[in-house]
Amino acid sequence: MQFFQFTEDQEMLRKSVKEFAKAEVAPKAAEWDEQDCFPIELFPTMGEMGINGIFVDEEYGGAGMGHVERAICIEEISRYSGGLGIALMTHHLGMSAIYDFGSDEQKRKYLPELCTGTKICGLAVTEPGGGSDFSGQKTTAELIDGQWVLNGRKCFITNHNADASVITAVTGVDERGRNRLSAFIVEKGTPGFSTGRKEHKLGLRGSVTGDLILNNVKIPESNIIGKSGDGSKIGMACIGEVGRAGMSAICVGILRGCLEEAVKFANERMLYGKPIAKLQAIQLEIANIRTEYEAAKLLLYYAASKKDTKQPATPDFSIAKYYSTEAAVRASKSVMNLMGGYGVINEYPAGRFLRDSLASIPSGGTSHIQQIIIASNTLSSFKA
């Protein structure tokens, strides 16, 4: 086993994204949270930095790096704003469906503008009937006169106002009567395609989440990603290895935020004539947050490096996502314990960290869903 270490390039990328986050994200993060506004104006800057297309090949306008680098970018941004973190991670999620499964023509048409950040991407799977009941989707797509006609409703969709949305829909049933799903690219402004209500969320505010309505939406036959019936494979792969990776990276960022804010407060807050960092009760909280951060970070980057080396990593991302989201909840509660009354004052970010951590749990499958995936993989692979 080799010593786990980031490369020089990865360290330089982290330094640069950290500088960006401190300069452009940190000063406005609380305002985005309070007003629940999406800082779309930062996407072109992130495009110039290569963040939007970090794992996309240079020939499609990307940076040509990988998923470890993607996690670094999301961690650094989410250190200050989980809201912008999930907007970016969802942008990547939709792009990954096109990049990993789309045709060369689709990649050339959509990816360059998504990389520059002049256009935003999203992925819409969840429906009012539930997100984890993947094959129970009700949205349909029929091929009529050389065009796909989509009908249905998607809900809890982050970036529901995206310029290009990857949407799954039922296109038939298999021999056992189960729904066969396909994935499509639907552009904003297509007649019949509209956004529904915007949700008023507990956390991860600063990203927009809401409904998508498809009412006889006609798109070219060529807008299907892969072939008819590939929708489950595409959706599960993207959510399993890009979506959960992103949610885990957001929570690793929140955990670092918890750690840095806790250390700052503990060193500055004077009680009994000395900084509270000298008190062992406070040190226990600091030790817990540090341990949560280090463990979540290792799980995330281990899974991401497996993905970059083309190894199956879905169970690893489930473990990383399950652990890091729950750890972020525990750690942000620890920061609040440590801060006393200041912890519940919104001028301090502790409350936002807790709300963002809680809001991270359902996205990409709740902790219970992750446990089921982990258990299923464990029962079949850990045999005496």
Next chain:
Amino acid sequence: MALEIIVCIKPVPDPQYYDKVSIDPVTKIITRAGIPTIINPVDKNSIEAALRLKKLYGGNITVITMAPPNAVENLREALAMGADKAVLLSDRAFGGADTLATSYTLSKGIEKLGHFDVIFCGAESADGATAQVASQLGEWLNVPHLWNVFNIENQDEKTLRVKTKIENGSMEWKVKLPCLLGTSRDLNKPRFISAMGIIKAKNKPLQVWERKDLDAEDERLGLAGSPTKAGAVFTPDIKRKSEVLSGPADEIADKIIEKLRAAGVNIPVVDNACAIKGVSQ
């Protein structure tokens, strides 16, 4: 006409680790060993200015520094921002240099590079903050030099229109190339390093030149070439103090102004005193 542009940078201690920076009580030199460094912030404004000039006229940007070997990391960052090549002047013989020896060594490195049109330096460093190197380097190289530049208008590839900050205003200059400009933080907003830039930087040339590579006089290098000898080094006592003033509001306001003036705060005398007093009423 393509321009040959040189940018001098300095690695300075990362502000995150300022609590670990100390000053050697004997040599009075800042101890930087083991402390991560960043590119001196205003030097990034220099790199940005060079990149913008190159975009207009084409050419090459060479970034140069005199520093210990680990400054390679800072030079790679400059290459990732968009510079074309980098030179590190590094040798034990350069150690302990004051601003005069530093600027001399840089001038010898630049002479070895050959022809140049514009040199950019940060106006001052975040650690030493002497603000001397830019002007000294201009003198060693015998080119016109301007300090604290906050605006550059590109008249043509042979002349620049430059504005410099002075205490209570600014000055406007027309300067012929070759020249040296000491840049201020107000000049521009440096770009963030991109992932694409990081990948490209790996294949850009980065040379290390030692004492033997420079045509320089030994007695002008390093500690031997440094006439500056620091006197006492101490930490100023900056404890807060408070004073309670009593009396009617108007009198308190007058006393506050009087005390602030006595402490050196520049509060102009206003003919219409009501304008100030009105605030306290």
